[in-house]
Amino acid sequence: MAGPDPGLARRFQRRFLAVRPLRSLPWPELEQNLRTAPDSALLRDILHQTILHPVCVKYPPSTTYRRCFLTELIKKHESTAAEPLDELYDTLADVLKEEESTQCYKSYFLPTGDCVTLSESTAMVSGGTTGLITWDAALHLAEWAVGNPEVFSDRTVLELGSGTGFTGIAICKTCQPKTYVFSDCHHRVLRQLAENIRLNGFVPEPGATWGIQTEPQGQEVEAKNCQKLKLVVAELDWGSVTEKQLVGLQPDVVIAADVVYDPEITVALTGMLQKLSSCRADRAAPKVFFASTIRNPDTYQLFQAELDKVGIRWQIIPAHSNNNFLYDVQPNVTILQLFI
Template sequence: MEEEPMAEKQPVEEEEAPAEERLELAFQRGFLAGRRVAQLPWEDLEQTLSNTKDSSLLLAVLQKTVLHPLCLKYPPSVKYRRHFLSELIRKHECTTDEPLDELYEALGDVLNAAASTHCYKSYILPSGDAVTIRENVAIISQGTTGLVTWDAGLYLAEWALEHPFVFTNRRILELGSGIGLTGITVCKTCRPRAYTFSDHHQCVLEELSENIRLNGLFVQCEHYSLAGEKCRDREAELAKLQGPSITVAELDWNSVTEEELAKFQADVIIAADVVYDPDLTRSLVAVLQKLPACTNDGNPTEIYIASTSRNPDTYSHFQRVLEQVGIRWEDLPELRKNFLPYDQNAKISILKLLL
């Protein structure tokens, strides 16, 4: 099992920290998560540098980003680090201070580094712990978009951080888990009893399993099309020893049966960024129709679907198909914070479905 990623413990309420420290932490969270370089708080940095006339802030930013232990062990892409350091050097060159050898040494190391088809993104949670995800540099690779993290997955993960009671001590089934950001966040922070990650693409399943292990979690069952009895037999034991019972399941939406879905015994079903193609939408709704309306305890099954509305017609089509098959839905309120780095300008929403 991989060693769990290291992270500096951060206070939950950073508003009380000095302004420079808040700025350093903003760079740290954004950089480690691979947020677009242009979206990092450069204007605030320029303003602070013009007021202080002290380049020590630049060194502090460097230490919390490119030289941070998480970056050294699980680095963002070479291209991303090169772009970031070039911009940091430009900001320093606007000051009257002497050149900082540390900045140029860091850039030299990156320029000499070999590029890879993979990179890492690390998301610092409010607790100070981190979720680190290995993903592909290319948005589309090996015939799938499932090897990168999308905004709705970040949004759903942050919603889970605000509503941990939805998941605590319950069995969760995630549809279209991709490479695992949402589910790993839930497993590390919300204490579910059991969690089933599911997807259909073989490469996605392999990367998903590696990311689960990368974050110090234990995969009890791997690549099962059904939730095996031997997984459920150890749920209580695993909950006491090392967290939830975790299954990675291959799930084909076009062929899965009601009986197979019932065997997962899920109390809560979630999915993120699965509404982007009309053909896929019909397959998704067909799966939703096959889900048990009630849990084994007799409570209604809870279903939450997070979506980025890139094409309003596609999203409206999803809602119409739900209505046609008699699945009711309600929009959940927007999040109060933007701790994880999803695009605040994107139109992201979560529907709670009522079977």
């Protein structure tokens, strides 16, 4: 008789800490294992790799998510002849005592074993912006970047619409850029972004290229990483940014994830790319990569039409086969390389 799957607890762990939809967790494999060998040891292992894991204890997902997860885990346990596991019920009792917060954490393990942890809003739209949560296109772009570190190594990278900062933090931890400029236009997003950068052991430059001022850095901030790269958090409004401001950045690489979602901002976005192209002087054109979740084909086609109109060529980057962050893969995410 085959024993329990030793990798099952780890698969639960990665999906759980990343707060992927509960339906995407490997429940069928767990049921199969419990039918084969109704043993509480596997359930205890899953509990300690998820709810009781040190990362979860320090940076917990939302109370609702943890409660629903534990309820499902208890159901699986009770459907077997496994020995009682009081620890499951005690842990659920502790979670039920907690008050729900408007903020929660998501954590993603990198191939290096390091972790990217983000503080996010529990609401899809919060404070008038969708920039306080991580979207799937950011995971796809980070997945591609981690597999192609040479694109970013020793380069100055400008990220448009950084949101919670997942893609940039993953690149900074794995691809050794020289300078990384996180940018967004919403002040609440920028504050959250600076917090997430510090949460992951990096120290943003005090002040920024323009606009937002990050909090002054004192002795209380101790970077966990040996920080050789320069990190900047900048306010960047595509509609009003000037060529002079863009000249000050001089990026070698420009990236963006899930910025093509609203027809009204598409013209401003392509206009900014035009400015970026015309202000580079004698420098080589930056390499540009955009990841988009195609929710509305008309909006996506409008973006491509605007690119064609201003003479920006584009090509689709082939899908990657890595699976570090994408546990319930969305097939409607496309990565384009733009030639400005």
